[in-house]
Amino acid sequence: MTSASAAKPAGFFSFLDRAHTVAEPGFSRWMVPPAALCIHLCIGQAYAFSVFNLPMSKLIGIDHAAPDDWKLTDLGWIFSIAIFFLGASAAVFGRWVEDGGPRRAMFASGLCWAGGFFFGAIGVYLHALWIIYLGYGVLGGVGLGLGYISPVSTLIKWFPDRPGMATGMAIMGFGGGAFIASPLSVWLMQRFSTPTHIGVAETFLVMGAVYLCFMWVGAAIVRVPAADWKPEGYTPPVVAQKLITKNDVYVYDALKTPQFWLIWAVLCLNVTAGIGVLGQASAMSQEMFPGRVTPVAAAGFVGLLSLFNMAGRFFWASISDYIGRKNTYFCFFVLGPVLYALVPSTGSIGSVALFVLCFVVILSMYGGGFATVPAYLRDMFGTRYVGAIHGMLITAWSMAGVFGPVLVNYIRQYQIDNGVPKAQAYNTTMYIMAGLLVVGFFCNLAIKAVHHRFHMHPEHEAEEAQAVVAAAGDPSGA
Amino acid sequence: MANANTSASMKLKVALAWCFVGVPLAWGVLQTIANAMALFR
Numbered sequence: 001m002t003s004a005s006a007a008k009p010a011g012f013f014s015f016l017d018r019a020h021t022v023a024e025p026g027f028s029r030w031m032v033p034p035a036a037l038c039i040h041l042c043i044g045q046a047y048a049f050s051v052f053n054l055p056m057s058k059l060i061g062i063d064h065a066a067p068d069d070w071k072l073t074d075l076g077w078i079f080s081i082a083i084f085f086l087g088a089s090a091a092v093f094g095r096w097v098e099d100g101g102p103r104r105a106m107f108a109s110g111l112c113w114a115g116g117f118f119f120g121a122i123g124v125y126l127h128a129l130w131i132i133y134l135g136y137g138v139l140g141g142v143g144l145g146l147g148y149i150s151p152v153s154t155l156i157k158w159f160p161d162r163p164g165m166a167t168g169m170a171i172m173g174f175g176g177g178a179f180i181a182s183p184l185s186v187w188l189m190q191r192f193s194t195p196t197h198i199g200v201a202e203t204f205l206v207m208g209a210v211y212l213c214f215m216w217v218g219a220a221i222v223r224v225p226a227a228d229w230k231p232e233g234y235t236p237p238v239v240a241q242k243l244i245t246k247n248d249v250y251v252y253d254a255l256k257t258p259q260f261w262l263i264w265a266v267l268c269l270n271v272t273a274g275i276g277v278l279g280q281a282s283a284m285s286q287e288m289f290p291g292r293v294t295p296v297a298a299a300g301f302v303g304l305l306s307l308f309n310m311a312g313r314f315f316w317a318s319i320s321d322y323i324g325r326k327n328t329y330f331c332f333f334v335l336g337p338v339l340y341a342l343v344p345s346t347g348s349i350g351s352v353a354l355f356v357l358c359f360v361v362i363l364s365m366y367g368g369g370f371a372t373v374p375a376y377l378r379d380m381f382g383t384r385y386v387g388a389i390h391g392m393l394i395t396a397w398s399m400a401g402v403f404g405p406v407l408v409n410y411i412r413q414y415q416i417d418n419g420v421p422k423a424q425a426y427n428t429t430m431y432i433m434a435g436l437l438v439v440g441f442f443c444n445l446a447i448k449a450v451h452h453r454f455h456m457h458p459e460h461e462a463e464e465a466q467a468v469v470a471a472a473g474d475p476s477g478a
Numbered sequence: 479m480a481n482a483n484t485s486a487s488m489k490l491k492v493a494l495a496w497c498f499v500g501v502p503l504a505w506g507v508l509q510t511i512a513n514a515m516a517l518f519r
Contacts (some may be wrong), residue, residue: 027488030492031488031492034500037499038498038499176503178506221495303513307514
């Protein structure tokens, strides 16, 4: 070890650098989607956090909620804080993720995400809710944001021929993470619970450890392609397509383009329409079909929606490679309003099957919106800063995460307070959702190619390269 | 020969990597489908 390396502790972590992540010849690009899935399957647990809410509201009373037990309304904030920090950290650290490469971001994401569970366990053990807010909410939320965007630009670079399919696979994992986490959490809590104790803290510890290992495996196997690499037999199109740029747009210049904000609006409107329904699906199905959809069947309905949410991520993102991103969103914004407008009729004619059919297609498009957007950004702004730009776009999700459920809940309550029967209380909401998607249609319609004045010029790129080298130091770590 | 060995070992790594993520995902999906069947009973 040289004296220089001894004096520079960061050298110990040099294996995390982008320079140490470049694939050797013979590396298969099909190793990268599983690496991305290692991250997204873990952070997708966030969708299943609600399984802890009820047990955490009875930690003292055990079989009933004691006066000192936490209220469900207070526990609901854990998920909200995590989702807020997902958006915030993706926006703030997007550039850091892009510059440092996927391994450093995945490693850090694993630390934050597992750390969130470990702090959560301490919070449960000490019965201090603020520790859980800071642990799972803030630290875990940062892990969510870093993890969500970390593999995106790497996958796009490995699959220039099928960027939609590649990012769709990873983002599908985020939808699928809850399928694993939900039964696993229930099983672990059963194992650790006794007649006088609910095993939430122990479950948090085990899940944190499992997620840390799983995510670090992803960090270990991920690679970035060499600068001159391209898939065998792949020839980049010589003539640039109208809506697929061959140029790059600098990350902060992207914010100055109308295209960024139009795509932001497209994502926000698509997510708002879906997320509100997802949160209320169980109650909605039972209230629209009283006596016909039991609570058990409603739980099955929620599971079915989650499946289609996950499958839609892969399906629609893959389709977008063939029909184009703009046309894919046109499908969402034409089909979506029609289906939303049909939902009240399914209630009035009493057709559960048609009701389920409408919503599984709607939820597939909700997932598809998430999964198609990275490739849409690549088409508009190039591959160079797509990860960082995607990070900033995730704020649309945070906004929709607040707006969507509020819209559904408050309009339903307003309707009921004004004497509308419960079975019809969702009708207005459905028409509003359809209206939101029509607005999305026009936002999508307005998206044109980015003006060439926003494209990076060679001298700009040289300055950027120097800045990255200066920030990273000597890649050897010496 | 060396190239063939590299290719074979890379294929094995790819298969293992997909199993590593695919098995838990398949388990979770099957659990969810089993629960979703309640809707059709």
